Amino acid sequence: MHIILDTEHPGEHIHPFSESVEFLRRVARGQEEQTLRLYRPAPNMAFGRRDKHNPSFEDAAEASRRLGFLPQVRPVGGHAAAYHAGSLVIDHFAPSADAISGNNRRFEFFAQFFVQILSSLGFCAEVGELPGEYCPGEYSVFVHSAQGQRFKIIGTAQRVVSGAWWFSTGIVVEDSASLRGVTEEVYRHLAMPLDPQTVGALNDVISQVKVEDVEDAVLEGYEKFWTEHVVESRGL
Numbered sequence: 001m002h003i004i005l006d007t008e009h010p011g012e013h014i015h016p017f018s019e020s021v022e023f024l025r026r027v028a029r030g031q032e033e034q035t036l037r038l039y040r041p042a043p044n045m046a047f048g049r050r051d052k053h054n055p056s057f058e059d060a061a062e063a064s065r066r067l068g069f070l071p072q073v074r075p076v077g078g079h080a081a082a083y084h085a086g087s088l089v090i091d092h093f094a095p096s097a098d099a100i101s102g103n104n105r106r107f108e109f110f111a112q113f114f115v116q117i118l119s120s121l122g123f124c125a126e127v128g129e130l131p132g133e134y135c136p137g138e139y140s141v142f143v144h145s146a147q148g149q150r151f152k153i154i155g156t157a158q159r160v161v162s163g164a165w166w167f168s169t170g171i172v173v174e175d176s177a178s179l180r181g182v183t184e185e186v187y188r189h190l191a192m193p194l195d196p197q198t199v200g201a202l203n204d205v206i207s208q209v210k211v212e213d214v215e216d217a218v219l220e221g222y223e224k225f226w227t228e229h230v231v232e233s234r235g236l
Contacts (some may be wrong), residue, residue: 001222003038004036004170005215006039006040012085021161026092026144027163028099028164033065036093041085044072045064045072045193046072046073046203047074047079049073049076050078050079056189059189060080068182076157079134079190081170081181083140083172088170088177095163099160102165105157110139111141113221115127116221116225118217121217127141131198140152141154143200144205149197152198171214174201174202174203178206
């Protein structure tokens, strides 16, 4: 597996969706090998396709821009989700002869996979949708704090083409305050339900954790649990 790390300008880049889809198609054609890409994104608000049709979308996008988060629309995934340099995005591109039929299995597999990674860092993590969470989904991953709070930490999305899939995972590690602020403002404009207390980061629970710690744990998890045959053996 080829691994691409964001070592030059962490927190300053957003990979355009079209660029990633083209890379996915190259994987499907056998022009690129299975690839894992990890990076810290520039501040952005990733709106879902359904958000684009919301009558207040332009107001929400402008509010996001005003707060320093570049609005973008992704043709996959659910509703709006914000990320910044305190987050880690993991994009996994892999060839698969039957990529479409493995959609649900991939959501299930990667949710549990990242629960194991967070557990290795000392977090109590679970899979499931929190009431009032942003970009709600049954495969969200949340963590418990010692005070009994529950924070959504991980959201996922995927795109498939004939012959390959791309699974994207966003982990919020640091600075939940700015994410909470922009998410509240955007969801207010979209008139969508949100419990702002579900917007959190890993360092709200364990203050010492850094993005670099999570990146190391992800790479160690892949080295331990992933083989070139896992796609076939697990039907991914």
